[in-house]
Amino acid sequence: MLILFLLFAVLPIAEIMLLIQVSDNIGGWNTFFIVVFSAFIGAFFVKREGLNTLRQVQQKSAKGELPGKEISEGLLLLVAGVLLVTPGFITDIVGLLFTLPFTRGPIAAFLVKQFVAHQAKGGARAQFHFYQQDSYKGGAQSGQKEHENGDIIDAEYQDKTPNDEKDRLQ
Structure with a gap:
C-alpha cells in the first residue's frame, strides 16, 4: 500500500x-525539449533492446529452454518504455x-528473487476447485465437462477402459 502511495x-x-527547478535554471523551453528528446531517445x-530480448527468447525457445530471464527482462523493458515516455526526469532515470x-x-x-520469496510466503495464492459431476455435454468423447458453476473445462483425453468394461457400462 505504501508503494502505491509513493508511486x-x-x-x-x-x-x-524537479521540472520547475530545472526550468528555473535553464528555461522552460529548454526543459521541454530535454523531456521530449529523452522520450524519443528512450523509445x-x-x-532496440526489446528486439534483442525477443531474439534471445526465440533462440532459447528453439533450443527447448525456458526463457525465464529474458521474459523478466522483457517486462522490465515494457515498464521502461512507459517510464521513458512519461514526462519527468526521475521516471527517465529509472526507465534508463x-x-x-x-x-x-x-x-x-x-x-524475480523477491517475487519467488513472496510466493514462498503464500503471497498470491491461486486456488482451483474442480467439482465432480457425472454428466458430460456434447457426447462421451467431447472432452468438455460442465461444472456446477457453469464453467466448461475443455480437455483432450484417451479412453483406456478395457472393451469388456465399456460394454458393461453402456
Missing part, C-alpha cells in the same frame, strides 16, 4: 518540483536503468 502521490509531486533504446542491459539484468534478477 501515485509522491512521485508526481517530486517530478513537478529508441527500448525498441531498466533499459540498459548491464543494469537491467541485475534488477530483473532481484525482482
Whole structure:
C-alpha cells in the first residue's frame, strides 16, 4: 500500500518540483525539449533492446529452454518504455536503468528473487476447485465437462477402459 502511495502521490509531486527547478535554471523551453528528446531517445533504446530480448527468447525457445530471464527482462523493458515516455526526469532515470542491459539484468534478477520469496510466503495464492459431476455435454468423447458453476473445462483425453468394461457400462 505504501508503494502505491509513493508511486501515485509522491512521485508526481517530486517530478513537478524537479521540472520547475530545472526550468528555473535553464528555461522552460529548454526543459521541454530535454523531456521530449529523452522520450524519443528512450523509445529508441527500448525498441532496440526489446528486439534483442525477443531474439534471445526465440533462440532459447528453439533450443527447448525456458526463457525465464529474458521474459523478466522483457517486462522490465515494457515498464521502461512507459517510464521513458512519461514526462519527468526521475521516471527517465529509472526507465534508463531498466533499459540498459548491464543494469537491467541485475534488477530483473532481484525482482524475480523477491517475487519467488513472496510466493514462498503464500503471497498470491491461486486456488482451483474442480467439482465432480457425472454428466458430460456434447457426447462421451467431447472432452468438455460442465461444472456446477457453469464453467466448461475443455480437455483432450484417451479412453483406456478395457472393451469388456465399456460394454458393461453402456
